[in-house]
Amino acid sequence: MDTTNTNGILLVNLGTPNSTKVSDVRKYLRQFLMDERVIDKPYLLRKFVVECFILPTRPKASAEAYKSIWWEEGSPLLILSQRLQEALQKKLSTPVELGMRYGNPSAVTAISSLTKKVTNLKKIFLIPLYPHYAMSSYETAVIDVKNAIKKLKMDVELEIMPPYYQNEKYIDALLDSTKDFLSWDYDHILFSYHGIPERHLHKTDKTKKHCLQVDNCCQVASPAHEHCYRHQVTRTSEEFIKKANIPKDKYSISFQSRLGRDPWLTPYTDKEFTRLAESGVKKLLLLSPAFVSDCLETLEELCVEGKEIFEEAGGKELRVVPCLNENEVWVDTLASWCKEKGYN
Structure with missing residues (x-):
């Protein structure tokens, strides 16, 4: 002691x-x-x-x-x-x-x-x-x-x-954990974040008039961003691709693990696997920055189910970057x- x-x-x-x-x-x-x-x-x-x-x-x-x-x-x-x-x-x-x-x-x-x-x-x-x-x-x-x-x-x-979410050291850690994968000849990068119901954004919006109510709301400055999950995951992705020097047309964002019938943040990751494969993406690199430790949602939902969905839709290879872990x-x-x- x-x-x-x-x-x-x-x-x-x-x-x-x-x-x-x-x-x-x-x-x-x-x-x-x-x-x-x-x-x-x-x-x-x-x-x-x-x-x-x-x-x-x-x-x-x-x-x-x-x-x-x-x-x-x-x-x-x-x-x-x-x-x-x-x-x-x-x-x-x-x-x-x-x-x-x-x-x-x-x-x-x-x-x-x-x-x-x-x-x-x-x-x-x-x-x-x-x-x-x-x-x-x-x-x-x-x-x-x-x-x-x-x-x-x-x-x-x-x-x-x-x-x-946009702390420079956190972004640097993400880049370091991904560096070996970025040298792969991928066609597209998908950032898959854990989903939340849209109503949660409305509840945490301190202004009660910004999130999902203003055009391009994640890009328009607002006090709501302090508690806005959608804005924050968008910023993580933007900071990452900027530091990694990745073209803006070579990445996208999606949301996984939805539950129930209420509207959740879109696009849905499982649907994006199919859409990207059918649009010609053969080699897909997947990151899940909302998780700092690998878990059921990354090891099973993404690495197993995601791979099956992507390949069944015509994709050739899905590589999932491990979480930050240690x-x-x-x-x-x-x-x-x-x-x-x-x-x-």
Whole structure:
């Protein structure tokens, strides 16, 4: 235990089931889908939809998907997040812990672990492992940590890393992780981001009159951009292609993992696989910058399902760039952010 340091660092990622058992997947999905920032409906309606329409069938299908990408040592997302935590800890003396928004280790568990490493914990630097702001990812992670601090009845200051979607060091880390793939003779680059319902953009629009209501809204300056997921993923892609010197007509953006019948951000990634292949794209390079750690959505939805859809539509080869994971430049970036804030 450190008797001199009063600071701690907390990394928070999405989460994962404890195993590929249907019961564990069902428990995980229930926690995830009952989050009011994921399915933002009144509690009773949300519970009815989740319990009566989703959980009776989805856990079994999801369990099979998890089995197809599960590692011998456990969940890829958890293992990769733990490796990131360990790599960051090697560069800092301030204790670093890892929490998950859903599943284990919870924010309560992670903060409790920090208190065992720091005698008199007074300040926590929270880094949500989400580059972009969305109520169903970044926002809910922050709220969960705040609730965990209240539950533990702690007198601790929480300092929060803001979304870093256009931070130069983050873009540099993306470029470094992609450099070997950029030398490939690809026809097109597709940036696939996790989708969100359009109504989430309206809810997080502080002006209530900009997002999806103004022509070319992501390019028109507005205070709404502070919390606009669509604007922020657009900026990530733009900054990346500018630094990589990629022609603007050689890339596009899409959104994956939609749920339900309400309108979600478009175009949809699965539809884009088909459209691009049918338009003559034979070699497709795919990036998923919304995820910093590989997970079910990248390893199964993109690498397996995406490849099948693209090839069935006439594409010849789909190459998926791994997430940042333990990329050295990414670890150095996290360490630099911590040190800039005084967490050495």
